[in-house]
Amino acid sequence: MTEGLEEAYWSVHDGAAASATVRQVLARLPKITAVIGRLAWQADRRSTLMAVLCQLGSAAMAAFGLIASVKVLQHLFAEGPTPDRVRAAIPQILAVAGFLAARALLEAAVAVAQARVTPKIRTALECEFLHLTAHVRLEAVEDPDWHDEVHRANDRGLFYARMIVGQVVSLASAALGLIGTAGVLGVLHPALLPLLLLSVLPVGAAAVRSARARFNSFKRWNALQRRVRVFSWLLLDVDAAAELRSDTAQGALLDEHRRLTTRIAEEDTRLGVSSAVLNLAGRTVGGIGTGITYAALAGMLIAGWLPLAAGAGAVLAIQAGRASLTQLIEVGHLVYEHALWVDDLLAVQERSRRLLPRASGVRAPEEVQEIVVQDVHFSYPGKDTPALNGVSFTLRAGETVAFVGLNGSGKSTCAKLLAGLYEARQGSVRWDGVDVREMDAQSLHERVACVLQEPVRYPFSALANITAGVGSLTEADPERVMAAARASGADKVIAALPGQWQATLSKRFKKGRQLSGGEWAKMAVARGLYQLAVLVLLDEPTASMDPPSEHAVYEAVLRGRLRKDQITVLISHRLASVVDCDRILVFDSGRIVESGSHTELMALGRDYAAMFTLQASGYHPGTSTIDEAAR
Known part of the structure; x- marks a missing residue:
């Protein structure tokens, strides 16, 4: 086994002088x-x-x-x-x-x-x-x-x-x-x-x-x-x-x-x-x-x-x-x-x-009424199958939209295009009529808050973990920090720490504390809310939380938002968490195959209804999940 190790990236030039002539x-x-x-x-x-x-x-x-x-x-x-x-x-x-x-x-x-x-x-x-x-x-x-x-x-x-x-x-x-x-x-x-x-x-x-x-x-x-x-x-x-x-x-x-x-x-x-x-x-x-x-x-x-x-x-x-x-x-x-x-x-x-993102004099707006995604196509390098294949939809200020679908259906890829992390190979993403490809990339990123399933665990103080999202580790707006911490449930996590806001969240430091997965998720949600971004993208943010914490976070995201004109996109495999969203977009093989509210999609009786029924059946004792899905 050990004889077949590939050459390490850090040793490719070792001994080069030994093979070179004088x-x-x-x-x-x-x-x-x-x-x-x-x-x-x-x-x-x-x-x-x-x-x-x-x-x-x-x-x-x-x-x-x-x-x-x-x-x-x-x-x-x-x-x-x-x-x-x-x-x-x-x-x-x-x-x-x-x-x-x-x-x-x-x-x-x-x-x-x-x-x-x-x-x-x-x-x-x-x-x-x-x-x-x-x-x-x-x-x-x-x-x-x-x-x-x-x-x-x-x-x-x-x-x-x-x-x-x-x-x-x-x-x-x-x-x-x-x-x-x-x-x-x-x-x-x-x-x-x-x-x-x-x-x-x-x-x-x-x-x-x-x-x-x-x-x-x-x-x-x-x-x-x-x-x-x-x-x-x-x-x-x-x-x-x-x-x-x-x-x-x-x-x-x-x-x-x-x-x-x-x-x-x-x-x-x-x-x-x-x-x-x-x-x-x-x-x-x-x-x-x-x-x-x-x-x-x-x-x-x-x-x-x-x-x-x-x-x-x-x-x-x-x-x-x-x-x-x-x-x-x-x-x-x-x-x-x-x-x-x-x-x-x-x-x-x-x-x-x-490879740097584009820089231009056109800055992303601090407020946006609608984001229009029109016939977007995107493929990853070296992949024959497109990750997105003609996706179109509109997001409006104050709206909460859920992306659901199987793994690999294009949900996260679409969210990254909305965040300006990827650029469409074909089609466009427009903020109030302005194509994001014409905007300064840094300003666009400042207007978008991403909360991911595996957030960065900064080895800094609890306070710096919340303010890092706006590019600062040493300055904070006290009212905004408290509002974000309360909305995400991070305030209780911080209150239990020795040193509270100044507690270092890493075991690599003396007296540092290590949080659980669910506690880190709350800190990440607080970091996203603190940004007061135009667009908030939450990609499975509560996957590691217990049920009460998950419920509290979704209450904050869906109802207790800090900015009323905020557009919220929620990606989740737990369909019970998307029931109260204004709209639900169902992805399949890089396309949107269904769109509507929970009630509308359940009445439609297609993919979303089948997935929701399959998950719901697991909570009814004595019911076979497989049999329920078959029915």
């Missing part, structure tokens, strides 16, 4: 650096400019320090008494110390600039990402592929966006250090440049092999960890606890968990041994290259091509070049891979911009 990595690094530079420039221009200039200055100080070190050696290897040579070298020694001090200050300045700009990049990206993804159209959110993309960008893209700034700085430092070293060697003698390559390339090759081995090992380790989590989750999950203990299934799960954790330990050991062997091989090859380099350097000194002091300086430069190249390879692999995650993040943001 040429691919090096070719992409300039583009990555440009992208990160653009983000940094947008976040904080001053700090970005400071980081660039100080980074260049630091590289220059390193190069000047090498040149000054060569001059020190020239004085020390010159002819004459030792004290005289030392005294002659003192100015250059002080220059070396000055360059090193200046480099340290410049690197500190780079670190300060990086510390300033990195959080700003992360904050800007995260705020923009959440703003865009929180406002995309509902149909995008309901796409499974969208979930993978968004969660991947959130989990990994934002994480690596923070890390990659420092990595790019390290990459630039290594590249500039390598360029500076090559420049110093070119000044000493042009023939030293090939020697630098001979010395550093074996080290670079070993670093590439080691980095790829680590990535591939991590990929295997990560897959094993995912499988382990399946068993850890089952063993710790509250919902699974009772059945695990009644079936005594713990032993089988623990055995599989032990098998997988043993394999993880073996993979850790294999990685450690492999890394040690690779490092040894790299150092061996690098040592051979260095030996050849030093032999060639000795030959140049014997032939008189190079002064002794310049030769010693070349040794220092070559060692610095090896360190820079090793850093360049290792950091370059990280930057290459992490940039794929950042690209994902930026791509999701760009896609989200194209």
Whole structure:
């Protein structure tokens, strides 16, 4: 079972650098650096400019320090008494110390600039990402592929966006250090440049092999960890606890968990041994290259091509070049891979911009006399059968209308079109003659209150749970809040809480309280009523309530409404709750097949009457529901 897990959305780019060639990595690094530079420039221009200039200055100080070190050696290897040579070298020694001090200050300045700009990049990206993804159209959110993309960008893209700034700085430092070293060697003698390559390339090759081995090992380790989590989750999950203990299934799960954790330990050991062997091989090859380099350097000194002091300086430069190249390879692999995650993040943001609801200067009205739905058709992406197929009806101010029908008949889809969450593929929804597709989507959503069967359980205070529907967690209209709470029955729920209105409704917080399903439903109804919306949509809002609570809510919704011109749409499978509605629309296969009051539909004797009779028969002792339905 565990061997067949699909690749997780958050691991699709893991190990990408291990499969890329050195040429691919090096070719992409300039583009990555440009992208990160653009983000940094947008976040904080001053700090970005400071980081660039100080980074260049630091590289220059390193190069000047090498040149000054060569001059020190020239004085020390010159002819004459030792004290005289030392005294002659003192100015250059002080220059070396000055360059090193200046480099340290410049690197500190780079670190300060990086510390300033990195959080700003992360904050800007995260705020923009959440703003865009929180406002995309509902149909995008309901796409499974969208979930993978968004969660991947959130989990990994934002994480690596923070890390990659420092990595790019390290990459630039290594590249500039390598360029500076090559420049110093070119000044000493042009023939030293090939020697630098001979010395550093074996080290670079070993670093590439080691980095790829680590990535591939991590990929295997990560897959094993995912499988382990399946068993850890089952063993710790509250919902699974009772059945695990009644079936005594713990032993089988623990055995599989032990098998997988043993394999993880073996993979850790294999990685450690492999890394040690690779490092040894790299150092061996690098040592051979260095030996050849030093032999060639000795030959140049014997032939008189190079002064002794310049030769010693070349040794220092070559060692610095090896360190820079090793850093360049290792950091370059990280930057290459992490940039794929950042690209994902930026791509999701760009896609989200194209999926935002329409924005226009036409705002939805604060009052509406009638909403006309005319020949509306709607199909879900990838579905051949339309969810709505030519639906037409009119809603009027102050009216309560019920949508009833079997599951999948189109009731909830129609409600979402009324709320502006979906747009009709054909036909129109008009508020007092204005097509909702011409209205600003945000203003339309403000005029509609949705109360769903599974409402959001905000981990906030009881008061904030009611006011969240109007976009505020910190401000409330006391009279409106009390009226909404009383009408929904939430006032009694809140009165029983320690701290009452300020009680936190989540066990994740100290002294937090968890409500029952029925209590949450009352809070959701209060949230909807508090909005004083033009249109209130209630989709099975009382499914989890006890009979007295359900009766109280329907009394509030149908008779005790807070706004007299409100249009209320009630979706329910409990047909006893829709008896008092002004009209009942019966949906079947995306069409409205019946329309009228309860009395009219019962007299009609068709689908609604059959469903109502079937439900009612269950409340008569000794009556077979199946026989009653057949009659």
